[in-house]
Amino acid sequence: MLIKTYAAAVAGIQASLVTIEVNIVPGLHYYIVGLPDSAVKESLLRIESAITSSGYFMPRQKIVVNMAPANIRKAGTAYDLPIAIAILASSGQLPMDSLKEYMMVGELSLDGQVNAIRGALSIAIQAEKEKFKGLIVPKINIKEVAILKNVACYGISTLKELCDFLSGRQLIKQTYIDIEKEFLKIEDSSTTDFADVKGQNYIKRALEIAAAGAHHMLLIGPPGAGKTLLAKALPSILPPLSIAESIETTKIHSIAGLLKAGQTLLIARPFRAPHHGISDVALIGGGSNPQPGEISLAHHGVLFLDELPEFKSAALEVLRQPLENREITISRAKSTVQYPASVLLIAAMNPCPCGYFNHPQKVCVCGAQLVHRYLNKISGPLLDRIDLHIEVIAVPFNDLIEQEMPEKSNSIRQRVIRVRMLQQERFKNFPNIYTNAQMTQQMLQQFCKLDNNSLALLKDAMAKLSLSARAYSRILKVARTIADMEASPTIQQSHIAEAIHYRSLDRANWAYS
Structure with a gap:
């Protein structure tokens, strides 16, 4: 039968x-x-x-x-x-x-x-x-x-x-x-609060910009400066997952077999921090029976790459396309599968192998050639896809003993949510565009118009810093986010200047500044 x-x-x-x-x-x-x-x-x-x-x-x-x-x-x-x-x-x-x-x-x-x-x-x-x-x-x-x-x-x-x-x-x-009731029970699950980080107000400002506009960030600084702690605090200021985002993220973790027994939807944004020895397949996904990689497991969350130059070159280079397209396509002879990969990339690295290049107190023992070779491990095309390059300095002793409590993550998160809502309203007629970092070239022309003074400042910076066309677009996107944070309908010269400042560690200047 x-x-x-x-x-x-x-x-x-x-x-x-x-x-x-x-x-x-x-x-x-x-x-x-x-x-x-x-x-x-x-x-x-x-x-x-x-x-x-x-x-x-x-x-x-x-x-x-x-x-x-x-x-x-x-x-x-x-x-x-x-x-x-x-x-x-x-x-x-x-x-x-x-x-x-x-x-x-x-x-x-x-x-x-x-x-x-x-x-x-x-x-x-x-x-x-x-x-x-x-x-x-x-x-x-x-x-x-x-x-x-x-x-x-x-x-x-x-x-x-x-x-x-x-x-x-x-x-x-x-x-x-009832998932709506489940989401009402959500409590902040982040283990690191911005209030736990002493000093580093400049870095916190940059992280707030990164969270508000979904901009990728590179932190460069000596050992012990707090790069990892700052990265771990970032999820605490990101907006909570929506139900649709939670379902999509849960689907990926379910396919990977990472859900705990009896677990329902994921309610916290994922934070993935793979070791620098990871292979390119484990990072982006693949295998004979394709499985999602770390970049997909971090979908709608943070992908943290510590000690960036220590990652294999092949592994880093395969990140370029998914960081741009926010999805990864894995092709095999009999099938092709796609995994979403909309992540906020936070990378951290030392300025040189010993970690003390340009340090105000400690002497670097590497030499200019070794420093240059170390920085060359990060390719220009990958670096261009990272919007913010931030130099992290060691926390001064006076900041460590400061008694005044730093601002808590929750208040920063409320500002980030406000800016995200502003962007959602701006892009409501553009499908699959939700943040400033996702703007296309045509959208830059529409939403990032500059006056003559701002344009002249940007032109001068492009020439002096040897920035690429992609870096030009990144500066405009970051400037748009800074303007949104100040509730400014137009991009001002000060917004452009701050955005350029966050590109001052571009590779043309690192080793010789």
Whole structure:
């Protein structure tokens, strides 16, 4: 008897419907077709043991499993559950009437337990689009998917529990989580507050600009100057995630298998700080079965690259395109997947190998040639994509013992939110543009018009600092953000001057200033 059940295949962060057809006919052997990977092909052994452990029998006949459409690669163990149910229904051990109403996914253990899967949220969203009555997932994944209103979500622990539910012998309660109420419970989860950072008001100002306009930043300074602490404090002044941003970010972490057991949506902006020994594949994503990399795991959050020159050149160069396009495309012979990568990049580095080049008190032992070689590890094209280059100096002793409490992150965050709302209103007629850092060249001409004095100042800086055309655009974007922070409808000369100052560490001047 031919039976159909329904599952989903995940590619990138999107899922697509997979129809599982099972037919049992006289003969022997087990066949599975439809472009399955090795994990799917091995499912028979898990399924057979799970079926017998649940009190049912495995048919000793020819079992043919077709996974349609055949042009989509089927990977992972999430198909165990729908294949097992289809086999039981095809052999007459389960009723088949209600199978068309449900999408189901889950990995089976040998004893019939249903284990967690990756990408459950993407699958749930697809089930809602396909207008299924219900979605059946492992109980450990239920809080992840139960945020959807238009599809009933059921969490199960065992194969037998699902069989009893489909047979009408057991009632499984639908799970639903009101995400709006969940977001009302949000508390600031940042461990580092700006008030924890003594002094460094100039750097805090630059970080506020970076947060307000979503501008990438490079911090250059000696060891112990507070670069890492400042970077860790940045998420505390970023606007809270919206529900749409939270769902998209959670989908990526779900596919990567990084969600904790029983976790619902991510409510805090991600902060990813990979070690400088990371490979280019781990940084941007990839592999034979493409997985998201660190730049995608930091989507809608902060990607912090400490000791930037110590990263492999190949790893840094592959960042150029996703930093510009805010997405990463991974192409393979049989498929192409896309992962979003809208991150706020914060990089930190020493000014030289010993860390004390241009230090006011300590002597650099590197020599000009070694300093130049060290700085050359950061390519010009990558540097051009970083809007703010900030020199961090060691905190003076008087600032360390200052008794006055620095401004807390929450008050800075309120200013950042105000500026972000101003930008959203400005760009409301431009799809997928939300911040000043995302402006196109045409938008710069519309929203970043300069008077003669400002234009002359910028022209002079371009010549003296040997800045590129891309750096010119970055200065205009940063100046627009500074103007927004002062609620100025136009960019003033002072805004241009401050934006230029944040490019004064451009590579033409580092080693010889």
